[in-house]
Amino acid sequence: MSNFYLDNPDIEKTIDAMDLGEVAELQEEGFRFAKECDFAPTNAEDAIDNYKRALCVCGDVAGNRIAPTAEETDKVGNVLNDDGSVTYAPGIALAIKLFGKTRLSGVTIPYYLGGLNMPCVVLTACNDIVSRADASLMNIFGLQGIAETINQFASEEIKAEYVPKLCDGTYTGAMVLTEPDAGSDLQSVKTTATQDADGNWFVNGVKRFITNGCGDVLLVLARTEPEFSDGRGLSCLLVEKGPWVKVRRLEHKLGINGSPTCELVFTDAPAKLIGQRKRGLITYVMSLMNGARVGISAQGTGIGEAAYRAARDYAASRRQFGVTIDSFPALRELMGDMSVELQGSRLLAYYSSKSVDLEMGLSKKFETLKGKPEAQDVRRRMKLYAGFNKMLTPMAKYYASEMSMRAANGAVAVLGGSGFMKDYPVERYLRDSRITTIYEGTSQLQVVAAIAGVMAGLYKDVVADVLNGVEVGPDLLAAVAEINKFAAETDEAAEFVKGHGAGRMYQDLHARQLVDAAIGVVIGSLFVRFAAKFPEKKLALDYWLAAKFPSLRAELAKAKSGYTASVTDFEKLAPMPAAE
């Protein structure tokens, strides 16, 4: 047993590399809360020290209390009882209780509603730590987005009623979006919410694949405007657990067995409207979803961490041919690659979280400065980060989730036959990792979300922001030059794709190559920032350039090949299997 924050110095180093001074000042609104709240920080240093202490508490609970329960949780899962209630696996029930006691169930929630008022980047680090202990727990721990959505958009009355209880572990929540015929395409949601003569709302319909649908506070996406059949007709409503919501079924899944995935039936369920009508999908769910995507970037990172450690430990003790297997170059390459990708994933996840914090913090600051001359500059920067986030959040989710699958797969490879057995946790990591590339938008959808920013060259502005204020010493100049060179090649490929005669189809076909290359550039610059602060990280930077850029160049070559047959000759390339 160990503290999963203290035994992993990379988390603190990554936090340090983010330089969270401005984030802390924005989050604390100029440290004005210290006057009324005796635990609020008085300056940036104080706040950042709090962030690290919170992570230390998180690492203690995750490493010492939750990790030992993960195997059992995976095995027993959650149980749907005859009366329609759900009994959590013992480890999950314990975790909900402990995280409530620590108040880590309300990391980003304001002090006055019972939370810790910490930035998103701290929640990301918590999710990273929790996912290493038990990836399936993160799905419940990460549902802090429910409290955050209520906090951002609901009336003060609704906030006061629900948010404090979500922070102290009395309640858990769920985001209730997906339906049998509305998965990636949420615009086609059929569940309805109607008002009676007194204006009370009632929800009716069926929802599917709802993580923690057995929770106490359900945020439901439902159609309030029957005259609109698309996203404009949808609103967000809060339904409390009760006889009007029945858990009809718990899904049997490949992985994350600790996370109860429910099918829900709503029958005249009394509901409260969150915010304004018609903004359910367009504003609130998009915000919730973006937060959830940031969460998955952390979950992928945490699974990668667990897998990497299991592989590295095993390889250091397993002997074959008279030596430990970590002395074989092929396994060294595999584990070295896992290690560097893991660090890159963490850098991207934390940096994109910081960028979310800056957008939100600057937006709040702008509200207070409206009309003053300095407001314009704040607004300009807010817009800059808002633009970044549209590209960075999907990039981070995409990269971390794909990385977690590679890492877990690699760990199984390192453990060989043992890795295939249930005696070791790596097969669980492999099963758990698989969902990360699917939910909150598949990898393909993340690419669709990120490609516009890549085509517009926005990733180069991100690089400028990453390197802003970084003292790039002479030993790092060559790396920066190489990153710039590769960025120019990525641009060139993007221009080719833009100009191709097949138009949109060609861009859709090759978007992944371009997004992969742009992620390579962004992570490369993050490694420069990392190495400038921690010289021992130069090795990871050099590896990134030496080992990743060549394969990314090969991907760009595909984008520039003009090849379209995979779409145009699809029927011949991938014929429908004959029935008989």
Place this chain on the structure above:
Amino acid sequence: MCGMNASKKSGYRCVVCIKQVPDTKKVTGEAMKADGTINRAALPAIFNPEDRNALEAALRVKDEHGGKVIAVAMGLPAACAILRDALMCGADEAYLVTDRKAAGSDTLATSYILSCAVKMFQPDMVFCGRQAIDGDTAQTGPQIAEKLGFAAITYLEDLKMDGDFAIATRDIGTGVEKDRVKLPALFTVTDRFGELRPFDVRRVMKYKKAKAAVENGGEPLEGDLKIGQLSCDDIGAEPERCGFAGSPTNVNKIVSVVLAGGDFKEVAPTDEGVGALVAELVADHTIG
């Protein structure tokens, strides 16, 4: 409510005695200096593990029945670190007993000094860890009880309250014993006493700023963040019973023993063979 687990009206005043100790799990060859004393620089100082259990026991009494939890540590100003931990964990007040006159105290002098401090708080219950991982004597708790005239319940595993009585479950090695004990009483708590609570991060953020006067240029802080500081005079301890003067224990010699595997010995799997081995281990005081 009658019978078990009924509260006293006003809740219970609980004092927890805690100690800062070198982390003996991290002992290496550098743990001892040439003169036989501990090389504190080589070992991180931590909250004695079973004292965390003692604190947990007191906090559970307070959670269920109300009252107050007061943490007391004797030691150098550095021991304020564990007093801050106690506050973060849920203690209401924290006091550091620190005095040059207390230097060199053995368990007799330590328990005398602590008993003087504890007496000031007029507790219903005193909680100590079973033993500290640096000395492993398990003497200090029972000796405090003796000086206070309190019943001493050692090896506590579970506790229920019944008005002016406590129902204590203690580990007696071969099983458990249940005692009904009239308060005031002192308990020494083992690591089998339930799970420790994690820190509430809000308390961590607040009490990281708690300080004793000695850490603040001699000025005590105001309000919640104050760690009380007590000298031997403050607690009315007689100087001749403190520190070296009050410590009859005389350390003759300290030897750094490095344990290493040596030869093995085959023991016949018969009653005679095992009997001979047991006799040998008793003779060299390994067991018995």
